[in-house]
Amino acid sequence: MDTPIRLHHSLARNDGRPKACGAERYAADRYPDPYLWAGALRSGIPCGRILSVDTREAADLPGVFRILTASDVPGTNRQGIVHKDMPVLCEDVVRYCGDPIALVLAEDKAALQQALSRIRFEIEPLPAVCSLDEAMAQGAPLVHADRPDNVLAHALIETGDSAAAFERSDIVVEGSFSTPVQAHAFLETECGVARLEEDGGLFMEVSTQSPFRDRFEIAHALGLSYQNIRIVSPPLGGGFGGKDGATVQCLLGLAALNAGGRWVRMQWDREESFRAGYKRHACRMNYRLGATSDGELVALDARLWYDTGAYAHLGAEVMELGMEHAGGPYRIPNTRIEGWCVYTNEPVAGAMRAFGVCQATFGIESMMDMLAQRLRIDPLSLRIRNALHRGERNCAGVRLETSTGIQPCLETIQAHPLWKTRDEWKRQAPRFRKRGVGVVAVWNAAGYGGGVRDAAIAKIELCDDGTFLVHNAVSDMGQGNSCAFFQIAGHILNQDTSRIAVKQPDTRSAYPSGSSSAGRTTYTYGKALITACERMKARLINRAGLVLFLQDDDGIEMEPGRIVHRPSGREVSLQTLARMMQPEERVILSESLAPTCKDVPKTAKGFFIGFPHVIFGYGAHLVRLEIDERTGEAAIIDYLAVTDGGRVLNPAMFEQQIQGGVAQGLGYALMEDFRTRQGHVITEDFTTYLIPASLDTPDIASIAIEADEEESGPFGMKGIGEVAMNGPLPAVANAVADASGRRICEGPITAERILGLT
Amino acid sequence: MTHRLHFTLNGQAISHPCDPDCRVIDLLREQMGLTGTKEGCGTGECGACTILVDGTPKLACLMVAAQLDGKSVETVESLEKSEEGRKILQAFVEHGAVQCGFCTPGMEMASLAMLRSGRPLDRMAIRSGLSGNLCRCTGYVKIVDAVAQACKGTDR
Numbered sequence: 059m060d061t062p063i064r065l066h067h068s069l070a071r072n073d074g075r076p077k078a079c080g081a082e083r084y085a086a087d088r089y090p091d092p093y094l095w096a097g098a099l100r101s102g103i104p105c106g107r108i109l110s111v112d113t114r115e116a117a118d119l120p121g122v123f124r125i126l127t128a129s130d131v132p133g134t135n136r137q138g139i140v141h142k143d144m145p146v147l148c149e150d151v152v153r154y155c156g157d158p159i160a161l162v163l164a165e166d167k168a169a170l171q172q173a174l175s176r177i178r179f180e181i182e183p184l185p186a187v188c189s190l191d192e193a194m195a196q197g198a199p200l201v202h203a204d205r206p207d208n209v210l211a212h213a214l215i216e217t218g219d220s221a222a223a224f225e226r227s228d229i230v231v232e233g234s235f236s237t238p239v240q241a242h243a244f245l246e247t248e249c250g251v252a253r254l255e256e257d258g259g260l261f262m263e264v265s266t267q268s269p270f271r272d273r274f275e276i277a278h279a280l281g282l283s284y285q286n287i288r289i290v291s292p293p294l295g296g297g298f299g300g301k302d303g304a305t306v307q308c309l310l311g312l313a314a315l316n317a318g319g320r321w322v323r324m325q326w327d328r329e330e331s332f333r334a335g336y337k338r339h340a341c342r343m344n345y346r347l348g349a350t351s352d353g354e355l356v357a358l359d360a361r362l363w364y365d366t367g368a369y370a371h372l373g374a375e376v377m378e379l380g381m382e383h384a385g386g387p388y389r390i391p392n393t394r395i396e397g398w399c400v401y402t403n404e405p406v407a408g409a410m411r412a413f414g415v416c417q418a419t420f421g422i423e424s425m426m427d428m429l430a431q432r433l434r435i436d437p438l439s440l441r442i443r444n445a446l447h448r449g450e451r452n453c454a455g456v457r458l459e460t461s462t463g464i465q466p467c468l469e470t471i472q473a474h475p476l477w478k479t480r481d482e483w484k485r486q487a488p489r490f491r492k493r494g495v496g497v498v499a500v501w502n503a504a505g506y507g508g509g510v511r512d513a514a515i516a517k518i519e520l521c522d523d524g525t526f527l528v529h530n531a532v533s534d535m536g537q538g539n540s541c542a543f544f545q546i547a548g549h550i551l552n553q554d555t556s557r558i559a560v561k562q563p564d565t566r567s568a569y570p571s572g573s574s575s576a577g578r579t580t581y582t583y584g585k586a587l588i589t590a591c592e593r594m595k596a597r598l599i600n601r602a603g604l605v606l607f608l609q610d611d612d613g614i615e616m617e618p619g620r621i622v623h624r625p626s627g628r629e630v631s632l633q634t635l636a637r638m639m640q641p642e643e644r645v646i647l648s649e650s651l652a653p654t655c656k657d658v659p660k661t662a663k664g665f666f667i668g669f670p671h672v673i674f675g676y677g678a679h680l681v682r683l684e685i686d687e688r689t690g691e692a693a694i695i696d697y698l699a700v701t702d703g704g705r706v707l708n709p710a711m712f713e714q715q716i717q718g719g720v721a722q723g724l725g726y727a728l729m730e731d732f733r734t735r736q737g738h739v740i741t742e743d744f745t746t747y748l749i750p751a752s753l754d755t756p757d758i759a760s761i762a763i764e765a766d767e768e769e770s771g772p773f774g775m776k777g778i779g780e781v782a783m784n785g786p787l788p789a790v791a792n793a794v795a796d797a798s799g800r801r802i803c804e805g806p807i808t809a810e811r812i813l814g815l816t
Numbered sequence: 817m818t819h820r821l822h823f824t825l826n827g828q829a830i831s832h833p834c835d836p837d838c839r840v841i842d843l844l845r846e847q848m849g850l851t852g853t854k855e856g857c858g859t860g861e862c863g864a865c866t867i868l869v870d871g872t873p874k875l876a877c878l879m880v881a882a883q884l885d886g887k888s889v890e891t892v893e894s895l896e897k898s899e900e901g902r903k904i905l906q907a908f909v910e911h912g913a914v915q916c917g918f919c920t921p922g923m924e925m926a927s928l929a930m931l932r933s934g935r936p937l938d939r940m941a942i943r944s945g946l947s948g949n950l951c952r953c954t955g956y957v958k959i960v961d962a963v964a965q966a967c968k969g970t971d972r
């Protein structure tokens with residue numbers, strides 16, 4: 059107690075204790091008394107025309123309150139963050155197996171289930187396109203009639219003259235790669251509660267990454283005034299991008315509009331989450347990389363195809379970010395990067411940690427090793443030699459004016475015993491085992507990128523009792539931004555942990571501050587909070603000066619719970635001060651705007667928004683693994699992630715984020731493979747869709763490079779929520795190639811693929 | 817159909833009228849307001865709903881209320897009340913083993929059973945003991961660290 063909170067220390071998370079005690083209330087923990095259950099009937103087929111939906115029999119069942127279909131939806135009945143092409147309830151056609159066609163409100167779960175099974179509907183199946191190949195084939199059926207060739211977006215990045223540069227290259231390597239669909243698999247499935255308030259407004263408490271945007275989505279889809287919608291976002295039981303955008307929101311809003319003022323609750327079960335929740339885009343890539351004989355990168359040609367599934371969601375933006383990163387954190391003067399985002403009748407893909415980037419990283423980082431092998435240079439030296447420096451142009455032609463710490467990351471690996479002792483370690487492989495070491499360089503943009511305002515409005519309040527309340531406006535899905543805000547406020551106001559609290563987003567009391575995504579959460583809101591806290595401090599010192607009869611601010615300082623005048627030792631408690639101030643005087647708002655690129659190169663065509671980015675997190679990863687020659691199984695022995703995230707605000711939380719990102723990446727690398735068969739999901743539980751458990755995950759070592767502080771960031775930091783996810787898949791592929799000589803170009807890298815059986 | 821169940825819940829004798837076929841997870845969360853026990857899958861695969869029944873870890877999503885009759889049940893809400901529980905809580909908080917926190921109650925209950933077993937536990941044994949509990953956020957390292965600390969010096 060009374061020890062002021064400090065930044066750059068491993069302060070235990072402020073939400074750790076309530077979460078550990080089981081006292082934290084998530085959206086999933088809301089059981090208003092009484093409430094109606096809401097549940098959606100899903101199409102079950104990938105593509106078809108709705109001929110009829112007959113709800114009469116179901117509606118007559120005891121316990122069934124209401125059944126709604128598309129004709130009951132007021133408003134546009136369309137949702138989607140950028141492209142609004144996704145119906146709340148389908149009217150005439152269904153485009154994937156999770157498309158909702160009716161919404162049931164029932165007194166309890168049993169009645170809900172019964173009603174869902176008694177709704178009669180007829181859907182005439184139409185030919186479906188269930189893969190990139192099928193969707194791109196000549197004359198393929200169209201998923202959306204107004205999207206020729208099933209293309210949602212097509213874009214191009216060109217720098218220099220890649221055709222000529224390939225001619226000049228001494229060595230050209232080529233490869234084709236593919237990555238699977240990954241599910242977010244957060245433990246708290248999509249859920250929320252809602253009701254109409256007495257004044258007719260819609261209130262919703264929901265597991266969401268974007269409470270302020272939700273209001274627009276719901277208002278648009280249901281024809282409501284967005285001022286009449288209030289969203290509360292308690293801590294999320296995981297998000298990773300899968301709760302960025304409407305999941306239950308519009309359905310829940312529709313249910314509340316028809317519940318006669320009663321509470322409604324919706325929670326998808328795990329199966330529904332797998333079927334109807336957003337996914338990571340499957341991707342196909344063709345790469346060519348040209349270099350001089352002494353290992354200088356000269357030219358890159360990359361073509362990327364992203365499968366967005368049945369609706370756009372954030373597909374185009376995901377593809378564009380992937381393209382922006384397709385050349386890795388390297389200096390490649392001549393590039394041609396082309397991307398397509400393609401509709402299929404598959405589950406909807408959307409945002410997921412490392413938004414389109416982890417796919418492309420698999421491509422470029424595999425290519426780098428293939429090139430190193432051809433050049434007979436060690437793969438780490440090749441990377442160091444070509445690593446980007448501040449002031450240079452990246453593969454999208456953008457000059458890097460912000461911290462660019464990739465070289466120190468790579469050099470840290472080079473100096474590390476896990477790298478230095480690799481040959482000896484490999485020689486000591488036990489019988490029937492082969493050992494391999496893989497290294498990769500990774501990067502990931504932070505922030506929304508060009509064309510989207512990346513802004514936040516922070517709010518801090520001095521409460522009656524003299525404590526401070528930070529009104530967080532960007533959801534905390536577990537990444538710990540609210541603890542960072544807790545720390546920032548405590549640090550600036552010089553308060554101890556008992557005197558700062560953080561309130562999670564409520565659109566009524568907080569102010570629009572964007573989504574919890576894009577590695578911008580702590581960065582953007584944190585910057586706004588710094589000014590808010592500084593102004594609060596100035597205001598309180600001013601007020602204290604008045605009370606203490608001091609003519610200027612000299613020697614007045616904030617201390618936990620009070621303000622003291624050092625020279626005289628006189629003081630006034632924050633509580634006393636608070637009681638002397640008007641409520642509005644005790645609140646400070648302050649806004650921030652993330653930097654944008656002032657010198658946008660004319661290298662990108664077909665981009666709508668999000669180009670270019672100016673701040674990137676960087677990292678270098680090393681993996682040591684052992685392959686069992688008899689079973690093909692790869693066991694991860696060591697994993698080291700070195701990360702440049704600028705100055706670290708909380709080392710323990712930094713490590714948590716890196717370890718979590720690497721673990722999720724190892725799942726993507728080794729086992730996670732969301733599968734469908736003719737558009738039907740066949741991995742719809744945790745026995746068929748495997749994510750890493752404790753025995754599958756090694757101890758993950760994390761080192762932070764703090765040499766290169768990000769001057770624009772709050773206390774020198776930049777976001778690292780995503781960068782770690784990019785490393786494992788290519789690192790494992792490179793290590794497997796090192797161990798066995800077999801390069802695997804298709805993820806995940808399963809035992810069957812290592813043995814060459816598939 | 818309603819029956820009266822008798823069991824001990826977090827040290828307190830309970831007599832509760834309920835449908836004996838009701839899932840234990842719903843009984844605890846909805847009827848008793850103990851929402852600390854989480855549901856991640858409902859089919860016995862994620863471990864988020866782990867509770868202790870007569871000291872043994874059980875999955876509350878796979879049990880029905882009738883199975884609790886005459887038993888002693890412990891949920892995450894009881895951790896603060898016992899020495900061992902507090903050790904686990906403290907270790908999870910200190911080590912940053914909590915991110916989104918949704919897996920945490922189940923992890924802690926599985927850890928509590930390990931701690932009480934008094935077996936010597938190296939990191940591998942801890943990982944085995946937690947292998948039925950999925951966590952999507954932490955990568956498990958901090959969780960293993962926390963359990964290792966909590967189990968230190970338990971040599972019963």
Ligand code: FES
Pocket residue numbers: 854855856857858859860861862863864865866875876877878
């Ligand atoms: S909810 Fe019981 S094991 Fe997942």
Ligand code: FES
Pocket residue numbers: 245295296536913914915916917918919920950951952953954
């Ligand atoms: S902390 Fe989020 S699932 Fe474990």
